[in-house]
Amino acid sequence: MSPQWRQWFPKFIGFAIFLLPLLFINPKTYITLTISGLAMGMLLFLVSSGFSLIFGFLSVLNLAHGALFAWGAYIGFTAFSLINKWTGWGGSNSIFSNMLIFLLVLMVAGIGVAILGVVTERLVIRPVYGSHLFQIFITVGAMIVMEELIRIVWGPNDEVMPVPMNFMGSWDLFDVVISKYPLIAIVIGLIIYFGIYTILKKTKLGLIVRAGVENPEMVQVMGHNIYRYFTGVFAAGSALAAIGGGMWATFVKSINPAMGGEVIVFALIVAIIGGLGSMTGSVVGALMVGLSYNYVAYLIPKAALGITMLLLVVILLIRPTGLFKEGT
Amino acid sequence: MEVDLVAEPILKVEGIHTFIGKHHILQGVSFDVHPGKVTVLLGRNGAGKTTTLRSIMGLLSPSQGTILFKNQAIHHMKSFDIARLGIGFVPEDRGLFNLLTVEENFRVAMFQEDKSTQQRVETILEIFPDLKRFWKAKAGILSGGQKQMLAISRPLVNKNELLLIDEPSKGLAPIVIDHLIEAVQKLQEQTMIILVEQNFYMASSLGNDFYIFDDGRTVLNGQMEELIRNEELKKKYLGISGTT
Amino acid sequence: MKKNGLNPVQIFHLKEKEERFRNPSFFLRILLLAFFMTTPFLFRSFEIADVVLKIIIFSALVASYDIILGYTGIVSLGHVMYFGIGSYFVGIFMGKLGLTSYGYLALAILIAVVISGILSVLIGFFSLRIRAIFFAMVTLAFMEFTFILASQLRPITGGEDGISFKLPGIFAIDYSLGRFLGVEFTGRMISYYLILLVSLILFLLMLRFVHSPLGRVLQSIRDNEQRSIALGYRTYLFQVMASSFASCVAAITGGCYAIWVCYVSPDSSLSVPIMLDVLLMVIVGGMGTLYGGIFGAAFLMITRAFLPKLQVLIASLLPGVPFAIRLSERWLFYFGLLFILIVYFFPKGVVGTAQEIISRRKAE
Numbered sequence: 001m002s003p004q005w006r007q008w009f010p011k012f013i014g015f016a017i018f019l020l021p022l023l024f025i026n027p028k029t030y031i032t033l034t035i036s037g038l039a040m041g042m043l044l045f046l047v048s049s050g051f052s053l054i055f056g057f058l059s060v061l062n063l064a065h066g067a068l069f070a071w072g073a074y075i076g077f078t079a080f081s082l083i084n085k086w087t088g089w090g091g092s093n094s095i096f097s098n099m100l101i102f103l104l105v106l107m108v109a110g111i112g113v114a115i116l117g118v119v120t121e122r123l124v125i126r127p128v129y130g131s132h133l134f135q136i137f138i139t140v141g142a143m144i145v146m147e148e149l150i151r152i153v154w155g156p157n158d159e160v161m162p163v164p165m166n167f168m169g170s171w172d173l174f175d176v177v178i179s180k181y182p183l184i185a186i187v188i189g190l191i192i193y194f195g196i197y198t199i200l201k202k203t204k205l206g207l208i209v210r211a212g213v214e215n216p217e218m219v220q221v222m223g224h225n226i227y228r229y230f231t232g233v234f235a236a237g238s239a240l241a242a243i244g245g246g247m248w249a250t251f252v253k254s255i256n257p258a259m260g261g262e263v264i265v266f267a268l269i270v271a272i273i274g275g276l277g278s279m280t281g282s283v284v285g286a287l288m289v290g291l292s293y294n295y296v297a298y299l300i301p302k303a304a305l306g307i308t309m310l311l312l313v314v315i316l317l318i319r320p321t322g323l324f325k326e327g328t
Numbered sequence: 329m330e331v332d333l334v335a336e337p338i339l340k341v342e343g344i345h346t347f348i349g350k351h352h353i354l355q356g357v358s359f360d361v362h363p364g365k366v367t368v369l370l371g372r373n374g375a376g377k378t379t380t381l382r383s384i385m386g387l388l389s390p391s392q393g394t395i396l397f398k399n400q401a402i403h404h405m406k407s408f409d410i411a412r413l414g415i416g417f418v419p420e421d422r423g424l425f426n427l428l429t430v431e432e433n434f435r436v437a438m439f440q441e442d443k444s445t446q447q448r449v450e451t452i453l454e455i456f457p458d459l460k461r462f463w464k465a466k467a468g469i470l471s472g473g474q475k476q477m478l479a480i481s482r483p484l485v486n487k488n489e490l491l492l493i494d495e496p497s498k499g500l501a502p503i504v505i506d507h508l509i510e511a512v513q514k515l516q517e518q519t520m521i522i523l524v525e526q527n528f529y530m531a532s533s534l535g536n537d538f539y540i541f542d543d544g545r546t547v548l549n550g551q552m553e554e555l556i557r558n559e560e561l562k563k564k565y566l567g568i569s570g571t572t
Numbered sequence: 573m574k575k576n577g578l579n580p581v582q583i584f585h586l587k588e589k590e591e592r593f594r595n596p597s598f599f600l601r602i603l604l605l606a607f608f609m610t611t612p613f614l615f616r617s618f619e620i621a622d623v624v625l626k627i628i629i630f631s632a633l634v635a636s637y638d639i640i641l642g643y644t645g646i647v648s649l650g651h652v653m654y655f656g657i658g659s660y661f662v663g664i665f666m667g668k669l670g671l672t673s674y675g676y677l678a679l680a681i682l683i684a685v686v687i688s689g690i691l692s693v694l695i696g697f698f699s700l701r702i703r704a705i706f707f708a709m710v711t712l713a714f715m716e717f718t719f720i721l722a723s724q725l726r727p728i729t730g731g732e733d734g735i736s737f738k739l740p741g742i743f744a745i746d747y748s749l750g751r752f753l754g755v756e757f758t759g760r761m762i763s764y765y766l767i768l769l770v771s772l773i774l775f776l777l778m779l780r781f782v783h784s785p786l787g788r789v790l791q792s793i794r795d796n797e798q799r800s801i802a803l804g805y806r807t808y809l810f811q812v813m814a815s816s817f818a819s820c821v822a823a824i825t826g827g828c829y830a831i832w833v834c835y836v837s838p839d840s841s842l843s844v845p846i847m848l849d850v851l852l853m854v855i856v857g858g859m860g861t862l863y864g865g866i867f868g869a870a871f872l873m874i875t876r877a878f879l880p881k882l883q884v885l886i887a888s889l890l891p892g893v894p895f896a897i898r899l900s901e902r903w904l905f906y907f908g909l910l911f912i913l914i915v916y917f918f919p920k921g922v923v924g925t926a927q928e929i930i931s932r933r934k935a936e
Contacts, residue, residue, distance in 0.1 A: 141915060143908075145908035149905065217423075218419070218423040268709045
């Protein structure tokens with residue numbers, strides 16, 4: 001396959017995903033599906049970007065990432081109940097206080113899991129820097145421990161995830177049904193993406209991280225304590241997973257200790273498609289997967305996962321390293 | 329910079345043994361770097377020169393021996409602390425961040441972003457006007473020679489006292505090497521340099537003191553002028569015959 | 573230098589063979605085999621025979637995984653997919669299609685083997701050329717995909733509930749051969765011995781494979797791929813060969829498993845937790861040591877069967893607080909911690925570390 005083809009084929013796929021379904025679905029349903037597809041994409045982005053960033057910068061395969069995702073959901077769950085009990089913001093009809101409690105909950109989940117991430121990095125990841133194989137092993141162990149810890153602290157059953165009052169339901173605009181929450185999820189996701197983008201491109205911290213993705217040794221030689229950055233990036237990646245977890249839980253309205261396992265496979269696929277170590281790749285990959293999954297789920301429900309696998313295989317064939325390079 | 333005739337070595341490397349895995353690479357390396365002089369490390373491939381630089385820089389930890397920088401022991405320090413003492417490193421592969429712009433490459437290197445740093449940047453850009461031209465371009469698009477200029481000048485945005493340069497002439501055309509020699513000669517005014525070079529032409533143009541490495545040991549040292557005239561030595565340790 | 577007309581490599585092999593019988597661990601292995609053969613008689617309880625047979629089956633599965641991971645150096649996270657394929661073909665033939673006869677049983681396993689072989693070759697061709705970690709994730713994704721496929725295609729696979737079936741002839745549970753040494757020789761027992769025999773043959777096959785010239789090439793690829801390529805070996809071809817051999821073995825073990833439990837479902841044959849189990853077993857036992865699989869399988873199976881009982885005991889001693897009860901209930905939690913410690917202190921696994929200590933002692 002000639003290089004030029006390799007260049008525009010992915011873009012072609014992108015457009016195809018967006019436009020082909022229009023042939024089969026009526027425009028109004030299309031809009032609803034697009035929104036939920038974008039929302040799902042945003043959530044996948046949050047989870048996979050953390051994984052991708054950690055892999056790009058630390059060169060570490062963190063299979064416990066899914067467990068961190070679950071922890072985010074659970075901390076969010078508890079935080080919501082507590083804050084709501086205290087302020088009643090969740091139950092109120094004001095969209096303002098709904099947003100407030102939601103953002104607060106996400107922040108708490110993010111910070112909580114970031115701390116968990118720091119501990120994990122120090123204890124579990126540091127000893128296995130440099131060996132992908134042992135990283136797989138030890139992070140699997142960590143995943144088991146974290147998941148079991150959830151079962152110990154919260155119990156092994158599914159729980160219902162509370163959703164702020166005004167987030168539920170949808171708006172009806174010109175006969176098009178637009179669910180509220182997915183829209184909110186998209187907006188929050190975009191804000192986070194731009195936040196990360198700005199930090200990476202404009203701040204010195206981001207600069208060092210981007211340099212470290214290319215050559216961590218050199219960054220160290222230039223006088224920066226790379227180990228602190230490792231811990232920091234790991235914590236940040238974990239926080240992203242946690243926020244993804246909290247938002248996902250609100251999306252599906254339930255949490256269970258094994259929820260990490262379901263999502264991690266998708267996150268992995270998204271990360272591979274987008275290119276490990278690339279933020280832009282995570283977004284694009286996530287949106288592609290999210291959209292295609294939703295469209296196909298509507299048309300042929302059983303083939304939904306199939307389309308994701310198909311995408312993976314196609315991308316692997318023409319661009320095995322993923323759509324975008326490390327560090328973009 | 330004034331040359332101190334009663335020179336206390338700025339860097340003292342004594343009896344270094346370094347292992348990489350189970351391979352005993354450095355088996356007793358010793359040399360001194362005197363202020364005002366360019367010290368050249370010579371020797372065949374695999375003799376241990378790069379390993380020595382990496383040991384000094386803290387990327388490898390010597391199992392025996394000492395490294396003193398301005399009388400401070402640095403052989404057990406971490407790389408980033410060593411860098412902050414004023415030692416810069418230009419590795420064989422140049423260590424540039426190709427996806428970052430030239431400006432960003434410099435920024436990563438800066439310890440502080442203050443006036444004196446700014447001034448140093450301007451001085452560098454005067455010596456290397458090409459870098460000014462490509463200031464906002466990604467480092468990856470620069471030519472080989474320009475990349476080398478960037479790699480060598482980058483550490484100098486800080487108050488740098490010692491610069492370790494590993495085979496800068498590698499892969500460069502002869503005329504570019506001439507430019508490089510000029511550039512390094514100008515830089516020499518600012519900082520002490522340890523140069524690892526296979527290219528004898530470059531080594532002899534720049535070097536004052538030399539140390540020859542063989543099999544992980546420093547076997548010979550002296551003044552560059554003596555070496556240039558000594559055909560036998562050149563052939564034995566460097567594999568060079570005739571004039572280079 | 574030739575001795576009796578043999579070249580140095582042949583002399584080395586001869587010496588190896590001689591030493592084999594003088595090796596103490598050889599007797600250990602014979603003992604183990606004897607134990608497996610007499611378990612149904614030693615322990616009248618079915619439960620114990622069940623655990624032991626599962627250990628046997630998983631030992632073979634883990635050993636096949638070890639060939640890929642430990643000997644060839646490929647990280648696959650979807651190996652259990654072939655196990656599942658083996659199980660499912662037996663299940664579909666015996667259950668859904670009702671073709672209960674010895675012939676069809678053998679055919680089912682044969683087809684499963686062929687499909688597994690082909691599948692692993694395809695996946696290998698696509699993915700072995702890319703970075704190792706990608707391969708791991710791709711195999712994981714494929715296994716997940718198969719899992720979901722099995723869950724959804726109800727008419728063929730029985731969906732999430734799976735397929736229960738009966739075995740033909742002498743393997744059927746209600747068949748009896750009469751009493752022997754005081755124990756009823758039921759179809760179950762016969763299945764036990766069949767599976768033991770099959771697993772033994774598989775294990776010996778794998779040993780042969782690993783010690784064959786092909787096996788040695790694989791080890792050299794694992795240790796230094798660049799060098800092997802420089803020596804002229806098309807490394808990825810060898811890797812694909814090893815991978816397909818291992819997946820065929822895995823398919824057979826899957827068939828055996830289905831025969832033993834007379835049931836197949838996505839969760840019991842194709843799921844990620846099973847893959848994790850196999851991973852755990854190979855790590856605990858030791859990569860690159862086929863016997864490690866036996867230890868790892870035994871460790872996990874015994875822990876899983878008996879720790880919960882230990883727990884009930886402990887729980888009865890600790891009253892009241894749900895948190896404390898749960899702390900003692902979740903034995904998997906302690907297992908996870910134990911596992912991390914094992915990876916940390918015994919990176920070569922228990923059997924691997926033992927082997928290392930022994931060879932170090934020999935060298936002194």
